[in-house]
Amino acid sequence: MIRRARLHVRAMVVACGAGRVLRLQLLMLLGALLEAVVLVLLVPLVQLLAGDDDVRVPVLGVDVGPVALLGVAGAAVLLRGAVQWRSAITNSDVLLRTTDALRLRALRGVLEADWTYLVRQRRSDVVQATTTEMERVDAAVHLLLRSAVDLLLLAASAAVAVVISPLLGGLAVLSLVVVVALGRGSVRRSIALGVEWTRRNALFGATVTDSLASLRLIRAHDSSEQWVRLLDDAAREGRRIEHRYVEVTSAMQAIVGYAALGAALGLVLLGRAIGLGVAELVALAAVTTRLLSVARGLLTSTQAFAHYSPALDAVQRIIDETAAHREGLEGPEVSSTSRLASSHLSTRQGAGAPRTSTTGSTSTSGPLLELRGVAASYGDRPVLRDLDLVVAPASLVAVTGPSGAGKSTLLDVVLGLLPPTAGEVVVGGEPLTDPRAWRARVGYVPQQTVLIPGSVRENLTWSAGRPVTDDDLWRALEAACVADVVRQLPEGLDTVLQDLAQLSGGEQQRLCIARALVREPDLLVLDEATSALDAATEADVVANLRRTPAALLVATHRPAVVGVADHVVSLAPAEDEPRA
Numbered sequence: 174m175i176r177r178a179r180l181h182v183r184a185m186v187v188a189c190g191a192g193r194v195l196r197l198q199l200l201m202l203l204g205a206l207l208e209a210v211v212l213v214l215l216v217p218l219v220q221l222l223a224g225d226d227d228v229r230v231p232v233l234g235v236d237v238g239p240v241a242l243l244g245v246a247g248a249a250v251l252l253r254g255a256v257q258w259r260s261a262i263t264n265s266d267v268l269l270r271t272t273d274a275l276r277l278r279a280l281r282g283v284l285e286a287d288w289t290y291l292v293r294q295r296r297s298d299v300v301q302a303t304t305t306e307m308e309r310v311d312a313a314v315h316l317l318l319r320s321a322v323d324l325l326l327l328a329a330s331a332a333v334a335v336v337i338s339p340l341l342g343g344l345a346v347l348s349l350v351v352v353v354a355l356g357r358g359s360v361r362r363s364i365a366l367g368v369e370w371t372r373r374n375a376l377f378g379a380t381v382t383d384s385l386a387s388l389r390l391i392r393a394h395d396s397s398e399q400w401v402r403l404l405d406d407a408a409r410e411g412r413r414i415e416h417r418y419v420e421v422t423s424a425m426q427a428i429v430g431y432a433a434l435g436a437a438l439g440l441v442l443l444g445r446a447i448g449l450g451v452a453e454l455v456a457l458a459a460v461t462t463r464l465l466s467v468a469r470g471l472l473t474s475t476q477a478f479a480h481y482s483p484a485l486d487a488v489q490r491i492i493d494e495t496a497a498h499r500e501g502l503e504g505p506e507v508s509s510t511s512r513l514a515s516s517h518l519s520t521r522q523g524a525g526a527p528r529t530s531t532t533g534s535t536s537t538s539g540p541l542l543e544l545r546g547v548a549a550s551y552g553d554r555p556v557l558r559d560l561d562l563v564v565a566p567a568s569l570v571a572v573t574g575p576s577g578a579g580k581s582t583l584l585d586v587v588l589g590l591l592p593p594t595a596g597e598v599v600v601g602g603e604p605l606t607d608p609r610a611w612r613a614r615v616g617y618v619p620q621q622t623v624l625i626p627g628s629v630r631e632n633l634t635w636s637a638g639r640p641v642t643d644d645d646l647w648r649a650l651e652a653a654c655v656a657d658v659v660r661q662l663p664e665g666l667d668t669v670l671q672d673l674a675q676l677s678g679g680e681q682q683r684l685c686i687a688r689a690l691v692r693e694p695d696l697l698v699l700d701e702a703t704s705a706l707d708a709a710t711e712a713d714v715v716a717n718l719r720r721t722p723a724a725l726l727v728a729t730h731r732p733a734v735v736g737v738a739d740h741v742v743s744l745a746p747a748e749d750e751p752r753a
């Protein structure tokens with residue numbers, strides 16, 4: 174609990190600055206104190222309205238005249254309104270800044286994390302943590318702010334009770350300690366239920382995300398029932414957890430409520446027995462009741478905070494893990510020459526090693542990119558071994574091999590996403606030490622088309638990395654043989670592509686190629702990027718791409734591409750015996 178509260182406070186201070194958080198706390202405290210002043214003045218005000226000229230302020234025990242009383246009460250009411258107004262604004266500002274900052278840190282962490290870490294993560298966990306779980310973090314931050322003020326009020330009420338009567342005040346504080354002890358078990362159970370709730374949310378989010386990603390297949394196989402059942406199971410689990418939480422917390426609140434009432438009555442009776450005056454008794458009853466009601470409110474807030482705070486763990490886990498796996502932290506290993514040396518001493522051929530070599534000559538101006546003795550693996554599983562590859566400027570290198578041989582893995586190494594476990598990636602004659610700078614010179618078209626639900630223009634420009642004109646866009650569209658398709662769309666470049674895009678698979682692929690071309694890359698990396706095109710269109714696209722200044726590195730099974738390549742690298746599947 175304390176650790177989670179500390180994390181929340183740190184998040185608030187990082188997002189909003191200590192000054193703003195402190196100002197908010199002071200405002201909330203001032204508002205609560207003014208509220209107490211107004212309450213205290215209610216009794217003499219009622220006496221005054223009833224025609225009694227000799228009125229006395231309880232607790233302080235001082236006599237006040239009607240003018241002073243009305244003046245002080247009026248000022249307190251006005252000031253309380255102003256303070257509440259200001260504190261509501263600051264409160265919402267602190268809450269929004271804190272949750273927005275956490276959300277952005279988590280998302281930035283994911284977007285900039287090391288690729289080998291990212292491929293092990295579940296996408297829906299990130300979606301869930303930065304959306305639904307953030308609402309619970311928001312509630313937890315709010316409760317934490319509220320509880321800090323309640324704690325101060327509790328201390329103030331306890332002090333007043335002790336001043337009125339050290340014995341009875343002491344007993345009131347003792348009953349407070351009993352309340353806290355009673356509530357500890359329910360707080361622990363609230364945390365456990367909060368953890369279960371976070372887990373259930375992850376399951377719920379994954380089911381929704383996965384079902385939407387499989388929409389076409391679900392309809393084609395008419396299997397919506399299975400997904401609905403999964404969602405229903407997750408919803409039922411949610412109801413069970415929430416039901417249990419309400420049971421635990423409301424039972425505890427009822428017990429504490431009875432205990433508070435009993436303690437207040439007992440203290441008043443005890444006070445009478447030891448001869449306290451009526452004024453002191455009334456004041457003591459008021460202060461004790463306040464003390465115990467603040468304690469009860471605090472218990473409620475603590476239970477709710479305990480329930481919500483595991484959501485922060487989900488967000489914090491992403492922030493911490495992505496910070497530990499930030500791309501570049503392991504950068505120097507990528508091009509370690511000692512690794513290169515040892516790799517050359519090991520097996521020269523094997524899984525992923527080139528079977529066929531070049532079918533043409535390399536450029537004399539020096540290679541754009543070289544892989545020297547590269548090996549790559551996922552955990553203990555080797556995929557590429559001792560691979561050499563040269564890509565000359567403006568050349569076309571085709572990478573072929575059966576499914577699972579490691580073509581996409583090779584492209585990930587070239588992109589600097591997957592650091593080789595041995596060997597070296599060399600760009601322009603220099604070992605690759607800054608993959609991000611290298612990727613600024615690369616255009617990439619993945620195996621699965623990625624289009625966002627925005628306009629054609631937005632789809633082409635979001636990754637351009639430079640200001641682009643419409644002429645640039647049309648040039649790229651022409652090269653990708655998709656300009657005519659875009660011209661026929663109702664609003665041309667400004668046509669919005671829906672989630673379930675209104676373009677055919679091949680048209681989507683060509684749009685993705687155009688998007689990569691807009692970057693004006695030195696190297697265009699295509700992963701089966703023309704697999705949905707007919708042979709004639711594919712040949713046109715490849716011929717157009719060859720006319721651009723970019724070198725092409727193409728993973729493909731298609732003879733049309735292999736046939737016009739300058740080099741063909743054919744990968745053997747991992748199970749193959751090493752070949753000479």
Ligand SMILES: Nc1ncnc2c1ncn2[C@@H]1O[C@H](COP(=O)(O)OP(=O)(O)OP(=O)(O)O)[C@@H](O)[C@H]1O
Pocket residue numbers: 292293551554556574575576577578579580581582583
């Ligand atoms: N993130 C990953 N974690 C573990 N293993 C992986 C991962 N990605 C790929 N692999 C494994 O590495 C091997 C090579 O995969 P890769 O995707 O590079 O093959 P490919 O030649 O591109 O296949 P395809 O032609 O079917 O796309 C496969 O056996 C695959 O199961």
